[in-house]
Amino acid sequence: MHIETFKVFCDLVETTSFSEAAERNEISQSAVSQQIRALEERFGVTLVERGRRNFAVTPEGEVFLKAARHILDAYQGIE
Numbered sequence: 001m002h003i004e005t006f007k008v009f010c011d012l013v014e015t016t017s018f019s020e021a022a023e024r025n026e027i028s029q030s031a032v033s034q035q036i037r038a039l040e041e042r043f044g045v046t047l048v049e050r051g052r053r054n055f056a057v058t059p060e061g062e063v064f065l066k067a068a069r070h071i072l073d074a075y076q077g078i079e
Helices: 003-015 018-025 029-043 059-078
Strands: none
Touching: 003 018, 003 029, 003 059, 018 029, 029 059
């Protein structure tokens, strides 16, 4: 797992948009979707509920979000 994946996830939750998260990270919308799907498969949970109009972070996604933010903060502190 790469540190960038944590940032992509945090940006997705913050923007509630796969396309905006992609733009922020200079990757394709498909790449965002693939990264989130890979996280969900790795941990065996659904992190976000996807819908055309409805986007929601699951309880498991909230836990992952807190951890991801902590990891990103620690990483930025190293630099």
